């Protein structure tokens with residue numbers, strides 16, 4: 378259970394002001410002492426993440442956040458981090474202590490959730506102290522489902538879990554990456570280059586996830602490096618149903634795979650699975666309008682040490698500058714960082730986003746849309762640069 382990647386778990390985040398019982402609540406839900414509980418307001422500083430299983434939903438990540446009413450210079454930084462959690466939240470628990478009244482902070486976090494269409498469950502904590510009628514009335518007026526919880530005694534936790542199950546958004550994760558593109562007993566080939574950028578002794582997460590998805594679909598999967606692809610094709614009695622390659626070797630692979638065999642890439646599949654393939658395809662027109670000196674943001678959703686062949690640090694900048702015919706000004710955003718100064722950029726280039734959840738990718742797409750900044754992902758960009766974008770998106774035709 379613990380090996381399910383965080384990026385495919387339902388993200389349930391607990392928000393509320395300081396000392397509203399958030400940490401006790403996460404401890405009660407998980408039945409573990411994860412978060413430090415103290416009567417001193419502001420004990421939780423950075424968000425705390427905990428993976429668990431909630432049947433029948435499956436694997437979830439619970440997130441305990443710092444108080445939304447935190448003060449001072451450090452407090453403001455903590456509030457900023459708390460608000461960053463909104464970007465990855467699939468379901469919000471809004472905690473209000475039974476002996477306090479909802480304040481403007483609660484109003485503002487609720488407004489943020491509504492803006493992002495995040496479902497919210499009200500939780501009246503410390504229910505042993507007070508019935509919490511004021512908070513209950515507030516939740517009722519806001520038309521939110523709610524429950525009362527006494528965390529130390531674990532009272533109300535079963536009801537809260539029922540509400541979580543009832544209010545989980547059905548579309549927080551599409552059910553398949555390639556299952557709808559292939560059928561049982563189809564043969565598919567995965568092309569996974571082993572170069573200086575490949576992690577030692579393992580496949581990267583998108584490759585593993587596609588492989589698992591193919592197994593679930595009952596397909597027969599061959600995994601090869603690009604230099605063994607020709608031999609793999611020659612050994613098959615029938616052409617494969619689909620070839621999925623790392624986009625970095627599009628040029629090489631597309632010359633080997635016969636034109637009638639569908640070809641795509643891991644990051645194009647992930648553009649559909651995690652985000653919105655159409656949005657990424659719309660962004661591609663911006664490449665032709667780039668001029669030397671323009672600012673380009675490259676967003677990589679994880680931190681890794683870049684190699685000399687790094688796709689985001691070396692290859693994509695080189696390809697883009699060659700296309701533009703001059704130097705561009707690149708900025709890199711890694712992990713959860715995604716800059717606020719988006720209007721400065723002429724283009725955002727995003728990685729396959731295997732390490733963040735769909736909600737966070739959609740939040741980034743929506744930010745770009747808000748400022749009318751074109752965004753593409755690695756696979757779409759490389760497909761365009763190598764002149765095979767139509768071919769490699771054809772297998773996902775209905776999503777274009």
Ligand code: SF4
Nearest residue numbers: 679728729730731732
């Ligand atoms: S850079 Fe992006 S696609 Fe590559 S491993 Fe990190 S999160 Fe996944």
